[in-house]
Structures are given as C-alpha cells and as structure tokens.
Amino acid sequence: MSDTEDEASPEDQAFAGRVRAAIRDELAADKALAKKARSPTPTTRRPTPTGMTSSARRSSTPANVTPVIELDRVTLSFDRPVLEDVTLEIYPGETMVIVGESGTGKSTALKLILRLLVPDDGRVLIKGRDIVGLSFDEALQVRQQMGMVFQGSALFDSMSVFENVAYPLREHTTMSDEEIDARVREKLQFVDLIPDEIMTLLPAELSGGMKKRVGIARGLANNPEIMLYDEPTSGLDPLTTGTITRLIMKMQRELGVTSVVVSHDIRSANRMGTHIAVLAEHRIVFCGTPEEMAASEDRYIQDFLGGL
Amino acid sequence: MATPLLERLNTQAKLAVFAVQERALLTWNAVRFIGVRPFYPADIVQQMDAIGVDSLFIVVLTGFFTGMVLALQSSASLASFGETAIIGRLVTGSMIRELGPVLAGLMVAGRVGSGIAAEIGSMRVTEQIDALNTLGTDPIKKLVTPRLIAALVMLPVLTVINDAVGIIGGNVISTLYVGVPSSIYWRTVWDQIAGDGFTWRFVPNDFIQGLAKPFVFGGIIAVTACYHGLNTTGGTEGVGQSTTRTVVVASISILIVDYFMTQLLLGVLNPR
Numbered sequence: 001m002s003d004t005e006d007e008a009s010p011e012d013q014a015f016a017g018r019v020r021a022a023i024r025d026e027l028a029a030d031k032a033l034a035k036k037a038r039s040p041t042p043t044t045r046r047p048t049p050t051g052m053t054s055s056a057r058r059s060s061t062p063a064n065v066t067p068v069i070e071l072d073r074v075t076l077s078f079d080r081p082v083l084e085d086v087t088l089e090i091y092p093g094e095t096m097v098i099v100g101e102s103g104t105g106k107s108t109a110l111k112l113i114l115r116l117l118v119p120d121d122g123r124v125l126i127k128g129r130d131i132v133g134l135s136f137d138e139a140l141q142v143r144q145q146m147g148m149v150f151q152g153s154a155l156f157d158s159m160s161v162f163e164n165v166a167y168p169l170r171e172h173t174t175m176s177d178e179e180i181d182a183r184v185r186e187k188l189q190f191v192d193l194i195p196d197e198i199m200t201l202l203p204a205e206l207s208g209g210m211k212k213r214v215g216i217a218r219g220l221a222n223n224p225e226i227m228l229y230d231e232p233t234s235g236l237d238p239l240t241t242g243t244i245t246r247l248i249m250k251m252q253r254e255l256g257v258t259s260v261v262v263s264h265d266i267r268s269a270n271r272m273g274t275h276i277a278v279l280a281e282h283r284i285v286f287c288g289t290p291e292e293m294a295a296s297e298d299r300y301i302q303d304f305l306g307g308l
Numbered sequence: 309m310a311t312p313l314l315e316r317l318n319t320q321a322k323l324a325v326f327a328v329q330e331r332a333l334l335t336w337n338a339v340r341f342i343g344v345r346p347f348y349p350a351d352i353v354q355q356m357d358a359i360g361v362d363s364l365f366i367v368v369l370t371g372f373f374t375g376m377v378l379a380l381q382s383s384a385s386l387a388s389f390g391e392t393a394i395i396g397r398l399v400t401g402s403m404i405r406e407l408g409p410v411l412a413g414l415m416v417a418g419r420v421g422s423g424i425a426a427e428i429g430s431m432r433v434t435e436q437i438d439a440l441n442t443l444g445t446d447p448i449k450k451l452v453t454p455r456l457i458a459a460l461v462m463l464p465v466l467t468v469i470n471d472a473v474g475i476i477g478g479n480v481i482s483t484l485y486v487g488v489p490s491s492i493y494w495r496t497v498w499d500q501i502a503g504d505g506f507t508w509r510f511v512p513n514d515f516i517q518g519l520a521k522p523f524v525f526g527g528i529i530a531v532t533a534c535y536h537g538l539n540t541t542g543g544t545e546g547v548g549q550s551t552t553r554t555v556v557v558a559s560i561s562i563l564i565v566d567y568f569m570t571q572l573l574l575g576v577l578n579p580r
Binding site: 114116136140141143144146148150151152154155156157167168171172218228 | 346430431434435436438439441442443444445446
C-alpha cells in the first residue's frame, strides 16, 4: 500500500488483513447483488409528518455481510424529539454520508455510534455487538476501534501536533517511542502534511485546513476500522474543502476504512459518499447511492439537491 | 400565583440537590482513579507547578501583609492591658489556625480555581473533552484526578509558607513598630505552638488544625473548578460564567467548611 507498510508492526499487519478481508467481502457482496439485479429505485418518503411512519431503508444491502455499524429503530428525545425510529446499516468499506438540515439530529447519530449518548429505544450495534447496555469502561474500549474527526478539529491546545497524533498510541498501546514517532510521521504524511515542518507546532499555529488534517491523522493513528467525521468541510474554503474530501475518499480507497460523515455539504457528500442518508424531521427520508439520490423523483430530495 | 412560584422553588431545590449529587460523584470518581492505571505523573507535576509554584508569590505577599496587620491590630488592643509582649502568640495562633489556611485557600481559589475552570471549560466548548472520550480516555481520570492530587498536596505546602511568612511579618512590626524584642516574640511564638498540646507527643495540635484545613480546601477548590469547567455550556460566555461561579462557590464553601472544621477540630483536639 505504502512504503511505511513494509516495516509495519504486527498491529498494522493485522489491520491490513482486516481491511483486505473487508474488501473481499464487499466485492463478493457486490457480485451477489449484481446477480440479484434488484430494482434501482430507492425507497423515499416525503419529509412530512403525515408521510413518514418509519425510516426509509436502503434499497440494496450486501448479502451475508454483517454491518459494521447498525442503528436499529433508534429513538431519542431530550426536551423534544431528536431521532425517531431511525434505522441505518453501514457495511465494511462504505462511506455513508448523513446529510440534512441543521437540527435534524445528524451529529446526535454520531454520538450514538460513539456511545456518548444512549437511545431511549432501539439498538446500536457495532460489528454485530449491541453497545447500548455497555458500562462506561466497556464503551471506552469500543471507542478505541473508532477514529473521530470533530467539526472544530478538537486538537488538544496544550499539546504539539506530534503529541496530539501520538496521544491514542501512548494511551492504548505499548509501542516504543521510536514506533510512535514512525507511526505519527506515517499518518501525517498520509494526510499530505510534512512531518518535520509541523510536528513541533501547537494547534494555535495551524490554519483551519491543517488543523482538520491533523485531526484526521489523530483519528487514524490507532488504525481504526471505523472513521467518523462531524462536518469535516464546514467553515473551510472551497480548495481546502476539496482537499479534505479527497482525503476521505483516499482513506476509503487505500485503507478500506468504514466511514460515517455528517455533513450539510451535499456537493462533497456526492463526491465522497458511497451511500447517502438524508435526515429530515428526525427520520431518515432517503438512503441510497449518490446516483440513486440524483435519480430520485421525491420532491423533498429534489428540493434538497436543488438547494445547492 | 403561588403555584408557579412553588414550582420554580421546587425545580431550583431539585437542581441544587442534583448539583450536590453530581459534585459528590465527581469527587468519588476522581479519588477512585488515584489508584487506577494509567497514571498521569507528568500531568500531576505540571499541575503542582501551576497550583503551587505559580501561586507562591501571591501567597507570600498575602501572608506577609496579613502577619504585619495582625501585629499592628494586636498591639493596639494589647497595649491597653500592658501585654504587648504576647503579640507573637496572637499572631501565631491566628495565622496557623485560621488566617493561613483560609487566606491561602481564598487566594488559590481566585487564582488557580478560575484558571482550572477556564481551561477545562474551554476544552468543553471546543469539543476537546468529547475528543478525550472518543480517544478512549476518561476525562475525569485525565483532567480531574491530577488536579485534585496537586491541590491536595500543594495547598498545605502553600499554607505552611503563608503561616511562616505571616509570623515573620508579625516579627518585623513587633520589633520595629511596637518595640517587642525578637527573642521575646519568638519565645511567645513557641509558647503558642506548644501551649495547645501535642498529638502523638510531638505534633503540635495547632499544626494538625493548620494542615487539615488546607487539605480539605484544596479538595474543594479542585473539585469545584473541575465541576464547573466540565459542565460549561454556551461557548466563550459560558466559560466566563463557569470561572465566576467557581470563584464564588469555592470561596463561600471554604468559609463555611472552615467554621465547621474549626468546631470539629477544637472539639477533638482541645476537649473541654
């Protein structure tokens, strides 16, 4: 894959093995799907209270593959409803972009996957394991399989770029200083940053786009199977938006990471997403590929796409 | 008319009880994590530096002037009885038992408590606390426990320095202004320390009082600041509010707890 993999640790090799297996499964599933030749029309519903009784489901799912992430009839409310009867399945190697208007519960879905929140009803499964009933310590362990990129990057102010990226390695691995140094350099290079120029800088000395890339490198440091992004292109100029979008696509292509991206940027969603889910009025009103979305005759989806 | 008012009072009372419960839970978890891996020794040392070393100047300044003003005020009162010779005894008793711990506590609450609340509050509003959680780190273990340990250790140390500097300040005034010779001043200082008896034969009871209080005050400051920092909402404005609340709540708590600790310790150490 890359030069750095030649000197990869057993942990890296195991990760690469998982990725290859996931890609194999995905290819096999795609072939099976092609044989079935299902109808290309996805299920869509108008985002009106009368028109929505349950979440829209994706039109096609890989056969015999367990979803990496599954929200199963999830309902959550605080003072008012946030998510209602949301069902979403994300399979290995997919990039699912969740789009929708502000306040529709997109970021809440991410917090449910991270088990920072617990649903009032329904299940959240990570690789087939229900994480809703886990203890706090068990939840911390589940989160170690995931990398999260925050809207504002959330880099630790008091730590250098190196320390930020090295943080999950120091916390959860027994890697030596040399191994950590090599891993940090590898991840910074992966996100198109020059390690020697940036490693000693503090987050306050970085531009918005650089912060975002360092945030991605930190999320990737532990070689997670799942990457979560909260508004990764929000507040960035068009060029940097393109760079971040390409990075997310590169991650899916080269590492086979399963990704969930929360965004309101439909243009980027179309580019980076293998699938797109549209949240409206606390429900998923569409779930399908970008092509299916473009072909959708649903009025709300057309309005949503037309709002570009 | 009365119903909405009662409902509001009811809600406020529930929120107050909830806040106490949350603080107790935070304290328990922070204490529990002291013995749980991973440890963060670098963070503890860094916090000791921030809480202890960086507060040294204001604590020394406060102690020196408090000692001097105590000597001045005492001399005026004692002169009417012709007892200015025992000025050292008064300064020492007041500094070690009360003013040393309380003033060091209030100074640290203002300087360090506000700093901790602002730092953790900023981390909360910029999603750094969520980042810790998602990176598999318990924010209480990483942020609260090191600050609690540092405060528990450093506040008694600062108090001892505050006491010593205060007594020296009293000596300066009693010698230069009141005219009590240094030898008499220091003899009365020892009279005060030895006069209240000893615990385990060699630890003066005044020292027990003077060290138990800052230990508790250190805990109050760290937990109050971390609690308000972790519960910050509303962006930068919320950080400001958390900072203010921390100073107010910690200062009031120190004064209230000081009274009850004094009553308890006097009862235990000097039973009548």
